[in-house]
Amino acid sequence: MEWQETKNEFWKANRGGMMLPLLFLIPIVMFQDPLFDVFGEQNYVALHLIFEIFIIASSFTIAIQAWMIFPHILSNHRLWLGALFFSVGLLETFHAVTYTGMPFFLMESSPYKATWFYMVSRLMQAGGLLLIVVSAEKQINSQYRWIAYFLAFIHAAVWVTVLFYPAKLLPELVVEGEGTTALKNSLQYAAIALQLFCVLILIKTFKTAKTRNCMMAIASIYLIISDSLFTSYKSVNDLINCIGHLFQLTGFYCLLRALYYTSVEEPFRLLEEARKRLKKSEESLYYIAHHDELTKLPNMRYFTEKLARSLKREPEKSKAVFVLEIDRFHTISESLGHSFGDLVLQSVAARFREDSFKELFVGKMRGEKFAVFLNFMEGEEEAAAICRYIHSRMKEPFQVQHLQLNITLNIGISLYPERGKNENELLRQAQVAMCEARGEVNRYTMYRSSMDQQFLDRLVLEHDLHKAIDKGELYLNYQPQFDLRTGRILSLEALIRWKHPEKGWISPGQFIPIAEETGLIIPIGEWVLKTACRQLKCWHDRGFPPFAIAVNLSARQFFQQNLIDIVKESLKETGLPPRFLELEITESMTMNVSYAAGVLTDLKRIGIRIAVDDFGTGYSSLCYLKDLPIDCLKIDRSFIQQVQTNNHDAALISMIMSITEHLQIEAIAEGIERVEQLRFLWKHHCYHVQGYLFSPPIPPEELEETFYELEERAISYCERLTDECITNK
Structure with a gap:
């Protein structure tokens, strides 16, 4: 795409000069004889001199340009191209001053010297260009610049000496009035052949340097046309010879443009592109340094x-x-x-x-x-x-x-x-x-401003929480869960408490969020699991009824990779049978159903019961009830508080009970504080309950002392509800 743009720019800028020789070529080929000698002999000399001045200027421009840029790029192609055209420029200078009709220069001008200077220049230019094209480009030492240009000067000097020798050492190439000789045409065809080889190689290696090769191929084509014209003129002063020089000049111009492009314009373009890329990179780096990679917002x-x-x-x-x-x-x-x-x-x-x-x-x-x-x-x-x-x-x-x-x-x-x-x-x-x-x-x-102290207190609390387990400051209280139909304790929910040595009892609402944020919930949760299992096994061994223990899992615990191993280890270490352990999860943990299903299935294989805590307040939909192995739903206390006066809460509880009945899942109502709430639940066949009406969370020692009293209290509520039910009938 870049080459296409460059080619278009080159053609747009140079099409006038390149098309002009072609416009002259058509009428000359068609009307060669009528146009012969149309301008007069001296006018041809003037035109020839003008063309030669441009050719010489182009040659020396290429030579000087290559001389100046070589120390910066040290390219052997640029060096030998410059030396080649330095010699061509010298030879073309002698060709111009010895052309027939020009003033004397050391000796009388003649077609002999002028034509041989041109022919040597042309063959050297075609052969040298071919050698440059076929050779591999590489970097060479800067001292070679003087050597190359000195050799070019010596080459030109040798031919000047040969052609200015008093006796003619070489045969004539042009016979006035008859035209070019066979030798002249053969040499011209040799130059054409060399130039054709050069074009073929340029085409073969086109992709390596598209723009340069295109310009050099165009130059070679114009030089081939020039050589063809130089084989058909009758006199050095006719129009075909003049137009041949025009094509030669155009070819040299294209070579000059090719060198200029590769030496100046292309590096400048590359430099400009590099500058743009650098600017874009700087902008990109600035954006990366000042924006969040994930959200694309300012960081x-x-x-x-x-x-x-x-x-x-x-x-x-x-x-x-x-x-x-x-x-x-x-x-x-x-x-x-x-x-x-x-x-x-x-x-x-x-x-x-x-x-x-x-x-x-x-x-x-x-x-x-x-x-x-x-x-x-x-x-x-x-x-x-x-x-x-x-x-x-x-x-x-x-x-x-x-x-x-x-x-x-x-x-x-x-x-x-x-x-x-x-x-x-x-x-x-x-x-x-x-x-x-x-x-x-x-x-x-x-x-x-008061928040600073609160924030500081929070940091202190976080610091103290790190040491709470090791110092034995954490305790478990247990809240019973009852069966209303029998009044018996079904299970106990283990609830953590923290007794700070200076601040006393600290609410779980204060330290649990800190534990979750800091990751301390992992070791704390493991401690709770093992302590609860050990305590229940102790009660079983002491002859208490075979009730279960319910332990809450945090989100961090649930998504631990080694959760199953921790549970197995806790059961093995304490000796508690798996059927007496119930793990409580929240609805939000079931959002990733595939992951939750895998974990819960593995837990169920151990023999553990699964309960969903705070049911109805989480993110998930009800579809997980049919996809996950769940044994129990715990109805959140927020639905129980206003159940007598809030028709919506009553309808929701009724719906939940209907769901659990059809799915054959147990339901436990949390937060029972009044008899009216208990009566409503009894009416809707919710018989498993937990709340302050029966017992708050209490330490294990107090639970041992009041265990049977708590069951008697529950039995009394059961009898009262049964009597009310019989009376209402």
């Missing part, structure tokens, strides 16, 4: 620089910085794989690039976080309005592969100049506020 470096420039340029304007995170992103990523998580990030970034956000400068932070900068902000109310607008734009479900996801963003806000004074402070404060927004109903909050 933190670019975002921070732009924010800093804005603060410096307009320090008096109020501004706002927002830091946003995708809520529960780690659960999504671990459930469906990191590549799916990347697609989620790309989908969110694509929505941020929509025109509706064009006034916001959005950047990508590490992980699942984004940063937003607004150059002008009137106050907190406008900032809150921006957050509500972002939430509204993100409310529409995201189609990621075959799933539709509802994504929520937690947003922290820092205002300038009320809070942060520079870009780093603003970003830090917005990030602190974002952490607090996780617990807010509207999922956004403004930074307050």
